[in-house]
Amino acid sequence: MKVVDCFEERPVLSFEIFPPRANASEKALDRFYNCLETLAKLQPAYISVTYGAGGGDNKSGTLDLCRYIKEKYDIEAVAHIPGINFTHESVKQYLDQLQAAHVDNILALRGDLPKDGVIKGDFKYASDLVTEIKQLGDFNIIGACYPDVHPEAKDSLTDIQNLKIKVDAGVSQLITQLFFENEHFYQFLDRCDLANIKIPIQAGIMPVINERQIKRMATMNGVGLPQKFLKMMAHYQDNPVAMRDAGTAYAVDQIVDLLSEGVDGVHLYTMDNPVVTQRICSAIETLI
Ligand SMILES: NC(=O)C1=CN([C@@H]2O[C@H](COP(=O)(O)OP(=O)(O)OC[C@H]3O[C@@H](n4cnc5c(N)ncnc54)[C@H](O)[C@@H]3O)[C@@H](O)[C@H]2O)C=CC1
Numbered sequence: 001m002k003v004v005d006c007f008e009e010r011p012v013l014s015f016e017i018f019p020p021r022a023n024a025s026e027k028a029l030d031r032f033y034n035c036l037e038t039l040a041k042l043q044p045a046y047i048s049v050t051y052g053a054g055g056g057d058n059k060s061g062t063l064d065l066c067r068y069i070k071e072k073y074d075i076e077a078v079a080h081i082p083g084i085n086f087t088h089e090s091v092k093q094y095l096d097q098l099q100a101a102h103v104d105n106i107l108a109l110r111g112d113l114p115k116d117g118v119i120k121g122d123f124k125y126a127s128d129l130v131t132e133i134k135q136l137g138d139f140n141i142i143g144a145c146y147p148d149v150h151p152e153a154k155d156s157l158t159d160i161q162n163l164k165i166k167v168d169a170g171v172s173q174l175i176t177q178l179f180f181e182n183e184h185f186y187q188f189l190d191r192c193d194l195a196n197i198k199i200p201i202q203a204g205i206m207p208v209i210n211e212r213q214i215k216r217m218a219t220m221n222g223v224g225l226p227q228k229f230l231k232m233m234a235h236y237q238d239n240p241v242a243m244r245d246a247g248t249a250y251a252v253d254q255i256v257d258l259l260s261e262g263v264d265g266v267h268l269y270t271m272d273n274p275v276v277t278q279r280i281c282s283a284i285e286t287l288i
């Protein structure tokens with residue numbers, strides 16, 4: 001099933017997970033599959049599975065996990081494909097494998113640039129990958145977008161023009177990069193409207209689980225951290241449990257506001273954390 005059809009009933013709530021590392025211990029695997037069990041019970045519209053996120057390079061993990069989510073839980077899966085990790089030949093093979101596994105949905109990304117800055121794959125921009133996927137098969141293609149403006153873009157106008165190119169290449173829905181100021185998201189929606197980007201846009205929300213992780217993600221992606229958020233992190237930095245609870249409350253506060261504004265959907269970056277995801281879902285259960 002193409003997950004774009006989920007938007008017939010809005011708002012759409014979906015999750016993102018990352019596969020365990022290839023060398024994960026028995027204990028880590030156990031923890032991961034227990035997490036997945038909890039997430040599945042929350043009945044998200046779909047689950048997206050990262051490919052090599054956070055520096056990992058677990059290539060078979062994404063495909064196998066997508067297949068597993070569909071077969072075991074009957075929940076739609078979205079496979080991330082970072083174009084810079086693929087050649088024309090390898091992407092064709094990968095799409096064939098996805099098709100055989102009945103995975104109909106792809107998050108087409110450029111991917112994070114390697115430390116040496118040298119791109120080995122054939123796709124410089126996500127839009128190039130979208131064009132290729134469109135030619136090779138019948139997939140529902142999702143794209144990423146940036147309320148706080150992509151750090152490599154010259155300015156917000158250029159970023160939106162590039163987003164429009166990507167959408168026109170064949171993207172049917174968008175998920176935003178994480179953001180902590182809803183106002184930035186609403187301004188971004190206005191820019192999309194002006195650029196005639198009319199497809200569903202889900203807000204990507206990441207609860208703070210640990211300060212280091214968020215600061216790294218924010219710096220790497222040019223994501224603004226508001227004073228209120230920085231104060232919260234500073235106040236609870238020595239108390240991981242309090243930090244987690246405050247981060248959960250912040251995410252819930254963001255989501256309540258987004259729902260009140262009639263957002264198309266929310267994509268939760270779960271970071272494979274079942275407790276936080278469950279708490280957020282139960283806090284917003286009656287609001288959706
Ligand atoms: N859920 C996830 O895994 C997410 C991952 N990301 C990451 O964010 C980074 C960027 O990925 P994407 O958004 O897929 O890249 P993209 O290729 O759409 O955009 C990357 C940069 O190139 C520019 N650009 C895009 N298309 C262009 C074109 N045709 N001509 C000239 N410039 C163009 C954009 O303005 C932007 O500055 C990657 O590191 C990706 O992995 C971002 C959001 C979510």
Ligand SMILES: Nc1nc(=O)c2c([nH]1)NC[C@@H]1CN(c3ccc(C(=O)N[C@@H](CCC(=O)O)C(=O)O)cc3)CN21
Binds near residue numbers: 018052112221
């Ligand atoms: N630029 C960018 N790249 C991404 O891969 C990405 C985004 N943005 N934005 C949204 C989500 C968030 N993602 C993330 C964010 C953080 C980690 C992370 O901190 N990973 C741990 C390793 C986790 C583990 O394997 O246990 C790390 O320390 O790198 C992973 C994926 C993937 N996505």
